[in-house]
Amino acid sequence: MALLFFSQRKPKKFKIKPRYYDEHKDRLAQSEARVRKELGIEENKKNTNSYDNIHNALFNSLDRNRQEKNSKMRLGIILGIFVIVIYLFFHYAG
Known part of the structure; x- marks a missing residue:
């Protein structure tokens, strides 16, 4: 009885059964891989261009930020000129 307290329990086995299995899709994937x-076609073309993708994304975002900054500055200048024109109109008209 004392041996039962010190014995280690065996881990529970994990059995997974796929709910859906498409045999045709599996055979097609295997034949494509073969x-x-x-033919010696590389599958990992994305990894070779990852630097270019990151580089382009960075410069596109910087360009977008620059365009937004320029458009905000233009809007501020136009509003400033508009306010000055209205001020001068009411100042000299009255």
Whole structure:
């Protein structure tokens, strides 16, 4: 009886059963992989261009920020001129 207290329990086994299995899709993926391997086509084209993608995204965002800043500055200048014109109109008209 004392041995039962000190014995280690075995871990519960994990069994997963897929709910949906598409045999045709699996065979198609295997044949595509085999053909790509035979032809020597690389599958990881994204990783080689990741630097370019990051670089382009950074400069696109900087360009967008610059355009927004310029448009805000233009709007401020136009509003400033408009306020000055209205002030001068009421100052000299009255």
